[in-house]
Amino acid sequence: MALRESFTELMKEAMKAGDKRRVGTLRMITAALKDRDIEARGQGKP
Structure with a gap:
């Protein structure tokens, strides 16, 4: 189970x-995980 999924279940x-x-x-x-993902997309990282 992915980290994000485990947080959702918790x-x-x-x-x-x-x-x-x-x-x-x-x-x-x-929210912090989503912010990190958005910031990474802005820098060209998947």
């Missing part, structure tokens, strides 16, 4: 459990 579990702090943390992590 976020789903945290949402079901009602753990707001964990959901927020996982959302920040996934």
